[in-house]
C-alpha cells in the first residue's frame with residue numbers, strides 16, 4: 001500500500017499522542033507528499049495537549065477597561081459586546097483619521113502568515129486592546145477629557161502600539177496602557193517607555 005497524506009496524518013497523531021513530537025515533526029518533513037493543513041493541525045493539537053498536561057496553557061489575549069465602575073473585557077476578535085457594531089465603526093473611522101494624518105499602515109507582520117492581506121487588516125482591527133479603546137470612544141465620544149486607561153494581560157502588539165501612539169496625537173487624548181510587561185503613557189504621538 002502506498003501511504004497517502006491521511007496515513008501520514010495517523011502516524012503523526014500516534015507519535016504526537018505518545019509525546020514523541022520530534023519524531024512526528026521529522027516524519028512530516030521527510031514525507032514524500034506535500035503536508036496539508038490537516039497534518040500540521042494534528043501536530044499542533046498534540047503539542048497543545050502536551051502543554052496542557054504540563055500545565056503550560058497559552059493564555060488568550062484579553063484587554064479590559066473600566067467605564068462608570070463597570071469592567072468590560074474583550075478577547076481578540078470578540079464580538080459579544082452589545083455595542084460591537086458601533087465599536088467596529090468607530091475603529092474604522094479612527095483608522096481613517098490616523099492614516100490621513102500620518103503614514104500609518106497596518107503592521108501585518110503581527111498577524112498569521114497564511115491569510116489574505118485584507119483579512120490580516122481585519123484581524124488587526126479586532127485586537128482586544130483596540131476593541132476596548134473603541135468602546136470608550138463609543139461611550140464618551142471624542143471629547144478630550146480624562147486619559148483612557150486600558151489593561152492587557154499580555155504584551156501590546158506592535159500594530160496596536162503604533163496605532164495608539166498616533167491616535168493620542170490625532171485625538172489629543174492621553175492613553176494609558178498597562179500590559180504584561182510595562183506601563184505605557186501615550187501622549188502626542190510619544191510613549192513614556194521610549195518605544196522600548
Ligand SMILES: [Zn+2]
Pocket residue numbers: 124127129156157158159160161
Ligand atoms: Zn494588536
Ligand SMILES: [Zn+2]
Pocket residue numbers: 183184185191192193194195196
Ligand atoms: Zn510604551
